[in-house]
Amino acid sequence: MGKIEGEAWVADIWDPLAEGGWGGWNPCFSRAFNDWEVEETERFFEWLHGKRVLGDVDDMVSWTGTKSGKFSVKSLYFALEAGCPSLFPSSCIWNVCVQPKISFFTWEAMWGKVLTLDIVQKRGWALENRCFMCLE
Numbered sequence: 001m002g003k004i005e006g007e008a009w010v011a012d013i014w015d016p017l018a019e020g021g022w023g024g025w026n027p028c029f030s031r032a033f034n035d036w037e038v039e040e041t042e043r044f045f046e047w048l049h050g051k052r053v054l055g056d057v058d059d060m061v062s063w064t065g066t067k068s069g070k071f072s073v074k075s076l077y078f079a080l081e082a083g084c085p086s087l088f089p090s091s092c093i094w095n096v097c098v099q100p101k102i103s104f105f106t107w108e109a110m111w112g113k114v115l116t117l118d119i120v121q122k123r124g125w126a127l128e129n130r131c132f133m134c135l136e
Contacts, residue, residue, distance in 0.1 A: 014053045023053060 008027070018024030025048055033041055065075035093106045108114050120127055130136060 010053060016053070016055060023055075025049070025051075 013025055013027045014023060015026045016023045018026065025045075062069040063071040063075065065079045066072065090107075093103050093110065095103070098106075105114065112119065117127065117129065
């Protein structure tokens with residue numbers, strides 16, 4: 001198999017004769033992994049190892065959030081709620097590499113507490129709707 005640049009088709013990296021005829025993945029990367037990529041790549045391969053290609057079945061899209069395979073907003077809501085107990089990205093906001101004033105502003109903005117023009121107007125304050133840079 002040759003080197004694959006960028007994207008690849010499943011047919012390029014799936015070997016139907018591997019693993020005693022059960023089939024297996026055989027990706028070829030164009031460079032070695034960096035140290036910080038190794039752990040995530042191992043997790044990806046562990047996940048990928050459990051996936052199989054069924055050659056005698058037509059391609060189809062199936063929603064795994066329901067037994068019937070049909071998508072519904074309700075099933076998406078339950079999947080999101082179950083998979084992530086806290087949807088708020090506080091670990092990204094309160095990051096050591098981010099200046100505290102930026103973190104604080106982002107925190108306030110995420111909670112809708114930054115006094116933007118629309119929020120100030122909702123609170124009943126009367127302000128001119130103009131640009132403070134060019135005064136137009």
